[in-house]
Amino acid sequence: MTDQRPSDRTSIGIVGAGLVGCLAALAFSRKGYDVCLFDLRSDPTNIDRSKRNLRSINLAVSSRGIRAIEEVDKALSDKILKHVIPMKGRMIHDKTGLKQESQLYGLNGECINSIDRSYLNDLLLQELGQSGVKVCFEHKLVKLSNVDTTPTMEFSTKNGNVKFTFDYIIGADGAHSHFRHQMQKGMRMDFSQKYIDMQYMELYIPPDPKKKFAIDANHLHIWPRHDFMLIALANEDGSFTSTFFSPWSVIESINSSNEFTQFFKENFPDAYKLIGQDALVSAFDNNPRGSLMQISAYPYNSPLGKALIIGDAAHSMVPFYGQGMNCGFEDVRILMELIEANEGAIEKAFLAYSPQRKDDLDAICKLALDNYYEMSSKVTNIWYLTKKKLDYTLGSWFKNKWQPLYTMISFRDDIPYSKAVAIEVRQSRILNNFQMGIISSLLVYGAVQGAKVYDKWRSR
Amino acid sequence: MTDQRPSDRTSIGIVGAGLVGCLAALAFSRKGYDVCLFDLRSDPTNIDRSKRNLRSINLAVSSRGIRAIEEVDKALSDKILKHVIPMKGRMIHDKTGLKQESQLYGLNGECINSIDRSYLNDLLLQELGQSGVKVCFEHKLVKLSNVDTTPTMEFSTKNGNVKFTFDYIIGADGAHSHFRHQMQKGMRMDFSQKYIDMQYMELYIPPDPKKKFAIDANHLHIWPRHDFMLIALANEDGSFTSTFFSPWSVIESINSSNEFTQFFKENFPDAYKLIGQDALVSAFDNNPRGSLMQISAYPYNSPLGKALIIGDAAHSMVPFYGQGMNCGFEDVRILMELIEANEGAIEKAFLAYSPQRKDDLDAICKLALDNYYEMSSKVTNIWYLTKKKLDYTLGSWFKNKWQPLYTMISFRDDIPYSKAVAIEVRQSRILNNFQMGIISSLLVYGAVQGAKVYDKWRSR
Numbered sequence: 001m002t003d004q005r006p007s008d009r010t011s012i013g014i015v016g017a018g019l020v021g022c023l024a025a026l027a028f029s030r031k032g033y034d035v036c037l038f039d040l041r042s043d044p045t046n047i048d049r050s051k052r053n054l055r056s057i058n059l060a061v062s063s064r065g066i067r068a069i070e071e072v073d074k075a076l077s078d079k080i081l082k083h084v085i086p087m088k089g090r091m092i093h094d095k096t097g098l099k100q101e102s103q104l105y106g107l108n109g110e111c112i113n114s115i116d117r118s119y120l121n122d123l124l125l126q127e128l129g130q131s132g133v134k135v136c137f138e139h140k141l142v143k144l145s146n147v148d149t150t151p152t153m154e155f156s157t158k159n160g161n162v163k164f165t166f167d168y169i170i171g172a173d174g175a176h177s178h179f180r181h182q183m184q185k186g187m188r189m190d191f192s193q194k195y196i197d198m199q200y201m202e203l204y205i206p207p208d209p210k211k212k213f214a215i216d217a218n219h220l221h222i223w224p225r226h227d228f229m230l231i232a233l234a235n236e237d238g239s240f241t242s243t244f245f246s247p248w249s250v251i252e253s254i255n256s257s258n259e260f261t262q263f264f265k266e267n268f269p270d271a272y273k274l275i276g277q278d279a280l281v282s283a284f285d286n287n288p289r290g291s292l293m294q295i296s297a298y299p300y301n302s303p304l305g306k307a308l309i310i311g312d313a314a315h316s317m318v319p320f321y322g323q324g325m326n327c328g329f330e331d332v333r334i335l336m337e338l339i340e341a342n343e344g345a346i347e348k349a350f351l352a353y354s355p356q357r358k359d360d361l362d363a364i365c366k367l368a369l370d371n372y373y374e375m376s377s378k379v380t381n382i383w384y385l386t387k388k389k390l391d392y393t394l395g396s397w398f399k400n401k402w403q404p405l406y407t408m409i410s411f412r413d414d415i416p417y418s419k420a421v422a423i424e425v426r427q428s429r430i431l432n433n434f435q436m437g438i439i440s441s442l443l444v445y446g447a448v449q450g451a452k453v454y455d456k457w458r459s460r
Numbered sequence: 461m462t463d464q465r466p467s468d469r470t471s472i473g474i475v476g477a478g479l480v481g482c483l484a485a486l487a488f489s490r491k492g493y494d495v496c497l498f499d500l501r502s503d504p505t506n507i508d509r510s511k512r513n514l515r516s517i518n519l520a521v522s523s524r525g526i527r528a529i530e531e532v533d534k535a536l537s538d539k540i541l542k543h544v545i546p547m548k549g550r551m552i553h554d555k556t557g558l559k560q561e562s563q564l565y566g567l568n569g570e571c572i573n574s575i576d577r578s579y580l581n582d583l584l585l586q587e588l589g590q591s592g593v594k595v596c597f598e599h600k601l602v603k604l605s606n607v608d609t610t611p612t613m614e615f616s617t618k619n620g621n622v623k624f625t626f627d628y629i630i631g632a633d634g635a636h637s638h639f640r641h642q643m644q645k646g647m648r649m650d651f652s653q654k655y656i657d658m659q660y661m662e663l664y665i666p667p668d669p670k671k672k673f674a675i676d677a678n679h680l681h682i683w684p685r686h687d688f689m690l691i692a693l694a695n696e697d698g699s700f701t702s703t704f705f706s707p708w709s710v711i712e713s714i715n716s717s718n719e720f721t722q723f724f725k726e727n728f729p730d731a732y733k734l735i736g737q738d739a740l741v742s743a744f745d746n747n748p749r750g751s752l753m754q755i756s757a758y759p760y761n762s763p764l765g766k767a768l769i770i771g772d773a774a775h776s777m778v779p780f781y782g783q784g785m786n787c788g789f790e791d792v793r794i795l796m797e798l799i800e801a802n803e804g805a806i807e808k809a810f811l812a813y814s815p816q817r818k819d820d821l822d823a824i825c826k827l828a829l830d831n832y833y834e835m836s837s838k839v840t841n842i843w844y845l846t847k848k849k850l851d852y853t854l855g856s857w858f859k860n861k862w863q864p865l866y867t868m869i870s871f872r873d874d875i876p877y878s879k880a881v882a883i884e885v886r887q888s889r890i891l892n893n894f895q896m897g898i899i900s901s902l903l904v905y906g907a908v909q910g911a912k913v914y915d916k917w918r919s920r
Contacts, residue, residue, distance in 0.1 A: 188753075
């Protein structure tokens with residue numbers, strides 16, 4: 001075991017070479033810091049992408065994510081955006097398999113953008129390779145020590161344990177973060193993990209031999225069935241990554257691949273054809289079933305501001321608002337802004353980060369959970385749909401004075417999540433009154449008409 | 461590393477030789493199971509008790525705890541009760557240091573019982589030694605594996621790692637349970653830890669050379685000062701173990717032992733004299749400051765019912781209702797009753813335990829937190845005191861039909877915690893109405909009297 005200290009510049013050690021860890025490493029590197037990035041996995045750029053695990057729900061990058069990448073590297077952001085598939089709305093598939101209905105996301109054709117997680121991760125890693133960041137794969141974090149004096153990380157590797165000391169350390173090692181677990185031992189950090197009673201299973205819709213995309217590529221496809229749902233996002237090659245979400249009891253009540261295909265035929269007849277019976281049988285027998293969990297922790301920083309957790313390590317949310325990565329990228333932007341505002345005093349920035357970020361992270365985690373209900377059920381509810389129609393109509397009339405929640409979350413990078421929620425609460429109250437007003441007017445109108453008919457009838 | 465399997469009887473491996481782990485080991489052993497108990501500490505019975513750490517808030521054993529011990533071993537319970545100091549109420553010390561006021565706990569002189577934690581722990585360990593339970597100290601749990609097939613625990617010891625396989629395993633290793641952490645890796649367990657903004661510091665009131673106990677031994681002494689408080693419980697030798705509770709900001713704003721003694725002189729003048737200036741200086745400089753945390757987890761069992769967490773590992777509460785140990789002991793009683801009800805089918809008992817116990821554990825954790833407010837502030841509030849007076853008066857009139865919450869929690873082992881809370885909600889509503897009734901009557905009476913005076917004055 002050797003104690004290695006990188007260099008004389010201010011050094012930053014980051015654990016987790018996933019999306020958020022990579023962007024953080026790049027951000028610090030661009031600012032001239034000496035950055036080391038560690039991950040327990042093997043270098044994913046060496047692995048055949050088709051052989052990777054089947055547990056990644058496709059990503060949608062939207063304004064907050066794009067802005068965060070842009071602020072690190074505009075050219076990189078442009079490069080990424082060349083490989084996305086814009087989705088301008090949801091495409092709702094009904095149970096007959098015959099009807100599809102488009103519901104636009106934005107007022108002015110704004111899109112969220114489907115992108116393959118591993119493609120994006122590889123791109124970020126390549127960029128890191130060119131920017132002098134030392135990336136150490138197959139380094140499994142074992143222990144943090146001296147967190148608030150000389151932060152030291154011990155890793156187990158093929159060649160035994162190694163220790164590194166940095167000026168500052170960051171944990172971006174995901175929902176099951178070992179960095180967080182180690183940090184908790186030395187401080188009072190509130191923490192909660194809550195499983196959502198839901199499993200997900202990845203499915204695959206192959207490209208169409210003739211028209212490339214078997215269904216419209218520029219929509220996020222949803223088969224909402226109240227208790228459970230199917231979604232599909234397009235990939236560049238014409239295929240779709242599809243995900244089946246259901247309560248555990250639903251999938252566990254299906255006893256064979258035969259029953260599973262039957263279930264699909266009945267509930268998602270068009271998707272059944274798109275995926276294919278054989279693929280469904282194989283998926284039921286072989287594909288892993290993921291679980292969904294919400295994680296919250298507080299504070300995110302160590303008491304003296306030498307260590308910080310970001311991304312899923314600090315706030316793991318369910319995937320239903322498409323904001324997990326976007327929010328994690330925003331973490332990086334906010335952090336770099338705080339470092340700038342504190343003139344490079346990273347301790348101060350780490351200490352300021354927790355209180356500044358808390359309400360926004362709490363808000364988006366809650367929205368993500370609430371949105372499952374919206375996606376799986378409300379999108380077919382008439383009251384919801386008329387309210388949404390009104391919401392969007394007011395949005396198009398009053399532009400910057402009235403914005404639907406989805407717009408504020410996904411297409412505005414300048415409104416903090418918690419503020420968006422506060423604005424939505426106010427708008428929703430107005431909308432409800434408006435809707436009640438319309439209903440009252442209709443009732444009054446109906447009563448007047450009724451009275452006229454009655455009068456006519458009496459005077460006959 | 462050797463794989464050791466104890467014997468051919470059904471084997472139970474328990475981690476944590478604290479109070480709850482010891483009682484569980486004893487309970488299983490008495491029923492004829494082959495029990496192994498592990499702890500990472502050295503054998504505490506070999507350590508001079510005065511040299512132990514200063515972090516144990518004194519314990520009060522009450523009905524639930526006593527019943528749980530009795531059901532394992534009546535003789536043991538009798539032995540323990542010979543070494544307790546009964547406390548029949550709270551003794552409230554005012555800020556002048558001159559006035560003390562007794563507030564009884566029960567309607568009929570019921571007492572809770574002060575006992576030294578390490579004394580009780582030693583007694584249980586001695587009992588285990590005589591009952592054939594194998595107790596392995598200095599065994600630090602490293603890993604659980606095959607939890608729901610052939611539950612295997614790996615420990616690190618001075619002589620390298622060792623593995624044991626059992627039929628069933630139980631984690632009773634406290635709030636920071638590593639057993640729970642390992643169990644969580646293989647299942648979906650909700651979990652939360654929340655720090656309470658409060659520190660505690662142990663202080664010591666020596667025996668009085670003349671009258672043995674410097675203050676009344678048969679009360680739990682409280683110096684309530686709203687934001688912070690001091691408590692003291694008697695020990696058999698005439699000393700008192702005292703604990704100072706305060707928000708972190710209060711203790712952290714005190715910069716020297718000099719300021720600390722000044723603070724004590726001002727806020728707890730009588731306690732200041734009892735503890736002594738030198739002891740206060742030494743305590744401020746040397747005694748550790750503990751933090752308080754609430755832990756909840758769910759479910760407590762592994763999916764197929766081979767593993768279970770009990771005691772603080774499953775539900776760590778703040779110490780303000782004096783129920784932490786009592787509740788942990790009750791865990792053991794409920795578990796053994798479920799095993800009996802399921803005719804020895806331990807899987808079934810483990811599976812039934814979680815849903816049966818959840819509401820009660822949630823209830824007592826919440827009560828414990830709420831009681832800080834009662835102890836530190838409400839005990840000096842006139843509205844609270846008259847309501848309590850009424851509550852206890854109704855209790856003495858209607859005996860089994862009306863029981864104050866404290867009585868149900870501390871002196872009734874047959875009312876589940878959640879039921880006690882439900883009854884209290886109903887009673888509290890009646891009490892409030894009653895109190896409002898009295899106030900209204902007084903107002904009416906006052907008005908009538910006033911009118912009479914006015915009439916007299918007018919007719920003069």
